[in-house]
Amino acid sequence: MYSADASDTVDLWMREADGSAPRQLTSGSRRNYAAASTPDGRYILFHTNRTGTWNIWRMETEGGNQRPVTVDSKIDSNWPQASADGHWVIFHRPAPGGGFHIWKTPIDGGAPVEISQEICMRPAVSLRDGAIACWYSEAGAKPVWRIGVFSPDGGRVVKIFEFAPTVSVDSALRWTADGRAVSYVDNRGGISNIWSQPIDGSPPRPVTDFHGGEIYSFAWSRDGNLAISRGMQTSDLVLISDVR
Template sequence: MPIELKGYFTPSDRTLATGQRAELRTIAIDGSGETTLLVADQVIEAPNWTPDGRALIFNAGGALWHMPADGGAEPERIDTGDIRRLNNDHILSPDGRIIYMSNGDGHIYAVPIEGGTPRKVSNEHDTPFSYYLHGVSPDGRTLSYVAIEGLGRDRRINIFTIPAEGGPDTRLSDIAEPNDGPEFSPDGEWIYFNSERGAQKPGHAQIFRMRLDGSDIEQLTDDQRVNWFPHISPDNTWLVYLSYPNGTEGHPPDKEIILRRMRPDGSEKADITAFFGGQGTINVNSWAPDSRHFAYIAYPVG
């Protein structure tokens, strides 16, 4: 039986509808073995699976939490010092020792997996520039993120990298169409992402990949649905992504969505499971180290 929690987390800006719940689930790549580990009456989002396979990490109420991957105990809060407005963009270093996280102040921080005093990774900018973290290179030395630059109609969302220890930002894209979810492949050859580049109507994001310097861009999906957040398995054999209904703009919550799989080159596309979800479901890489299972959040009503 899953753990059921009521009023367990600090309230956040996003709330669930009457009768709605958040469910932390795991499932195999072929859609089998779906298991619900945690049911909450508050919003929980974006699970990571630790590289040792022992724990799941997710965010709720502006904080990070961890719980056993078998659902054997209630979640415990990870100490992140005075950084307490964390969003659902957080990733783990390849060795599992560090959590990199995006905060509501628009910056990236690093904290030990067991918690502690955060270290600021990102830079200050003279013009509006907010960091939204998504990937870490296989050697743990580089982070990939999207930056929101500017305000209002001049706002642009492009892809960058930054050294994990801190350093200069490197721009990989410079286009007017929004980009998101940049994530390194485990072989270190590609960065996978979603983008509206080439879209015929606003919001029609598809999945792409590019080389680490931003070259050789390839489009991997081209259908009527809106596709977000590509996540590659640790063994580099499968990619899971979030597929919204046609006409969706951005990555909103509370939609009838599908989790789909494909090979890293875009072949062998197939549905895995369908449910009510969206924002918070798989904003971050949630693969288990066995490359056969992954975690996600559903938000059923009733």
């Protein structure tokens, strides 16, 4: 699953693992991002601004029955993940003093519940034990980002991991398929590669060894395969003369 902006809108698409059979899941509904499937494969969660404010929506696997999970006209809700049991949607919302907090809401809709008041954004849920990883920072005027791991119920952070200054917190965190490490994009040397931080505290290690290019997004399948969206950004200077 991925987002594509080939038209005036940003829509969600799906393909088979070998790249075949592309099919469009959303259409003409403004901007749609961050598709994530539920553990049972029944639903796809995503965030969209089709009603103005960013809210969490869900749809059936082939794109049907699209409906909101969060309904708020003033506060954005982004980066949904299903809980390990599939009953809840975990996401982040802006915090009153800046940054973001983790929230959850029933997958069939209902009142959202704040599960942690720690500064935390872009949550990732482990299907192994339900643990929540995120980009975490202690409260302060200037965030100092690290990887934080929370229990499935939220609360306070239980594990913290430092990372290299070349890691971008604009990218998503992903649990490996076995739930024993958290992966992220490291741009050291101006080249993007996937690295993984084992939860047992051992040193992070590289997963890919690309020698050029930029990684825009990635995801692990449940059987341990890695899908990556990557490419090169180019720009040119154009001189326009004799303008009338």
